[in-house]
Amino acid sequence: MLSPSRPSSTKSDSTHTSPAINDQYSSATGQSHLTQFWAFIANHPKSIAAVILLISMTLFLTLNVNGHWDFALPLRGKKLLALMVVGYAIGVSTLLFQTLTHNPILTPSLLGFDSLYVLLQSLLVFFLGAISFTSINPIAKFTLEIVLMFGASLLLFQLLFAKSSQDLTRLILVGVIFGVLFRSLSALIARLINPDDFVVVQSASYAQFNTVNPQLLGISLFICLISGWFIWRWRYQCDVLMLGKAQATNLGINYQRLAFGLLTVIAVLVATATALVGPVTFFGLLVCALTNRIARHMYHSERLILVSLVAMICLVLGQTVFEQVLSMAGVLSVVIELAGGIVFLLLIFMTQRH
Amino acid sequence: MSLFSHRAHTSVKESSSLATASSSWQKRASNGLSLTHRRAAIPPWLMNTGSLIIMGLLVLLSLSIGVADFSWAGMLQSVISHSANSDSSLMLVSRMPRTIAIILTGVAMAVAGMIIQVVLKNRFVEPSMVGATQSAALGLLVVSLLFPASALIIKMGVATIAAVFGMMLFMLLIHRIPPTDFLMIPLIGIVFGGIIEAVTTFIAYQTESLQMLSVWQFGDFSGVLAGRYELLWLTGGLCILAYIIADKLTIVGLGDNIALNLGISKRQVTWLGVGMVAMMSAVVVVTVGMIPFIGLVVPNIVSRVMGDKLRRSLPAVALLGASAVLLCDIIGRTIRYPFEVPVATVFGVVGTVLFLWLLLRAPSER
Secondary structure, eight states, rough: OTTTTHHHHHHHTTTSSOOOHHHHHHHHHHHHHHHHHHHHHHHHHHHHHHHHHHHHHHHHHHHTTTTTTHHEEEHHHHHHHHHHHHHHHHHHHHHOOOOOOOOOOOOOTTTTTTHHHHHHHHHHHHHHHHHHHHHSHHHHHHHHHHHHHHHHHHHHHHHHHHHHOOOOOHHHHHHHHHHHHHHHHHHHHHHHHHHHHHHHHHHHHHHHHSSSGGGGGGHHHHHHHHHHHHHHHHHHHHHHTTOHHHHHTTTOOOHHHHHHHHHHHHHHHHHHHHHHOOSSSHHHHHHHHHHHOSSSSSEEEEEHHHHHHHHHHHHHHHHHHIIIHHHHHHHHHHHHHHHHHHHHHHHHHHHHHH | GGGSHHHHHHHHHHHEEEEEEEOOOHHHHHHHHHHHHOOOOOHHHHHHHHHHHHHHHHHHHHHOSSSOOHHHHHHHHHHHHOOOOHHHHHHIIIIIHHHHHHHHHHHHHHHHHOOOOOHHHHHTTTTTTTTTTHHHHHHHHHHHHHTSSSOOOHHHHHHHHHHHHHHHHHHHHHSOOOOOOTTHHOOOOOOOOHHHHHHHHHHHTTTHHHHHHHHHOOOOOOOOOTTTTTGHHHHHHHHHHHHTHHHHHHHHOOOOHHHHHHTOOOHHHHHHHHHHHHHHHHHHHHOOOOOOOTTHHHHHHHHHHHHHOHHHHHHHHHHHHHHHHHHHHHHHHEEETOOOOOOOHHHHOOOOOOOOHHHHOOOOOO
C-alpha cells in the first residue's frame, strides 16, 4: 500500500544525516516507492485493469473526433459496445473451457469451435440461399445458428475427448486439424454457391474488428447478461471443478450437469463472438495467459472479471491505437494472431521444460 | 548389407534391442512393416504398374476436361495432317501444360514430404508444417516488393533461401523436444507456419499486395499456360536427385547412431534434404501456389503398404502424389462446371480428412 506518512518521515530523517547518506537514502526510498507502486498494482489487478479500460474507452470515443460529435459518438459507441461484448465472450468462454478441460493451453478456437460456427453459417447459406439467409429476421437466424452450434460443438467435444483425452498433444493436433477441415469445407462451399451468396459467407469467415455486425448487438448484449448471471452463480462450483473430476464429484458437485451447463455457455459465447467479428484463433489463449499471470489467485470470482477486463482492454486499446494513431484499421486481428501464436509456442515450451 | 533387405530390417526391429533407443519415426515404421507382413504384401512392381495405369487414365481425363470445345478426333486429324488446328493448339497451349504442371507439382510435394519426414524423423510433418512454404511465400513477397522487376529465377532463388532459413529456425525451435513426443512437432509446426503467415499478411496488407499473396497461398492450376510453368521441371530434377540419394536418406532415417555406424554423414544428408525440400517448396509456391497436406498424406499411405525403404517406395510416392493432385484437380474442375474450384481448396478437404484418419488411427504413445 502507498502510505502518505512514509515519505515525510524519511525527509525528516534526512535533515540530520550527511549529504552522502542522504543521497543513498533518497535513492533507497525512491526504489521502495517503485516497489510499493508495483506491489500496489499487483495487489489490485482488477481496479487497475478497470481504470485502464476506462481510459482506453475514453480514448476510443474521443480521439480524432474533430467536433463531429453527433456523428462520431453513436457510431463509435456501437463499435465500442461490440468490441466489449466480443472481449467478454472470448475471454470468459476460453477461461471456462480451460477450467472444464483442466488445461491452460486448450481453447475453444484452437480446437476448431469458431471454424465450426463459420462452417454452419456457410451450410445455412448453401441450403437456404443468400436471399432468404439475409431476409430472415436476424434474431431468429442467430437463434437457429446458436442451437445448431450447440449441437455441433457437443458432438465435436465428444469426438475429441472420447478418442484422446489422455494424450494432450494428439487432442490439440486433432482439434487444430478439425479447424483446418472446417475452414476448407467453408471455403469449398463458398466456391460452390453463387457470387452473391459468396460475399455473405466471405464476410463471415475473416476476423475483422473495425467493421462489426451492428444488427446482432442487442441480442449479444442480452446473451452476455444471461450468461454472465449463470457464470457468476457457478463461480464457486468452477473453483471446485479445477480440483479434477473425481474430487469435484466427491465434494458434491453434479459434474454432468455443471459440465453440460458450461459447455452450453461456451458454445453460445463462441457463436456470439464469431458472429460479431469472425474467427480469431489465438485471442482467447493470449488473454487467458495474461490473466493467469496477473491474477493473485486462481479463484474464478477474480479471474472471470479480470479476463473480461483484459480482453476488452486488448481490443479497445488495440483498435484505438491501430485505427486512430497508426491509421491501420484492419491490422489488429493479424497482430493479435501473431502475438497469440508466439504465446502459444512459449506456453508449449514452458510445459515441455517441466 | 543385410540392412537393405526387408526381412532383416524387421528382424532388427523385432529383436527390440534397438527399439528403446529408436525414435517415433522408426516405431511407426516397424509398425507399418509388420502390417505388410500380416496382409498379403503387394509386390512393388504391381503397385507401381497399377498406380501408373491409374495415373495414365487420370491424365487422359485431365486432358479431355475443360470449358473450351475440344475433340480427340480433331486432335488426331491435326497430328495426321501435320497442321495446327484449334484442337491441337488448345492441347499444346493449355491442356498439356496444365496436366504436366499438375503431375510435377504432385510428385514434388509428395517427395518433399517424404524427405522432410525422413530428415526430421517424424511421420506427421510436411513442407507446410515446418515453415518451408510459408517462408518461401514471405521471401517471394519481400523480393517482389523490393525488386519488382527481377527475373522469375531470382525470385525463386530468394524464396528458396527464405525457405531454408524458415526450416532452420523451425529445427532450432524443436531441437529440445524429445523425439518420443512426436505429435508435438507437427503442432508446433502448424503454429510456426501460422506466425510466418501472419507476418506475411501484415506486410502484404501494409503494401496493398494481398491479392498477389493470395495467388501464392492458394494452389490453383487455372492460370497454367505454356510458358508459365516450365520452372516446375526443376522439381523433376530434384526428385531424380532424391532417388539417387534414397539409400542415404533411408539410413539417416534409421537414427543417428546407425547412420554414423554405416559411415553416412548425417549433417551432410540433412542439409541436402533441407535444401531440396526448400527448393521444391519455393518452385511450387512461385508457379502454382501452396497445396497443403499432399506431402503428409501420400508418404504415410505409401509407407503403410510398402515400408520405409526409400529406394523402393519413392517411385510409388511420386506416382500416388501425382494421381492425388490430378484427381483433386479434376474434381475441382467438374464439381461446379463451368467454373473452377482451386485444387488447394479441394485438397484442403480431402487431405485433412485423410490426416484425421491417420491421426485417430495411430495408437497413442505409451
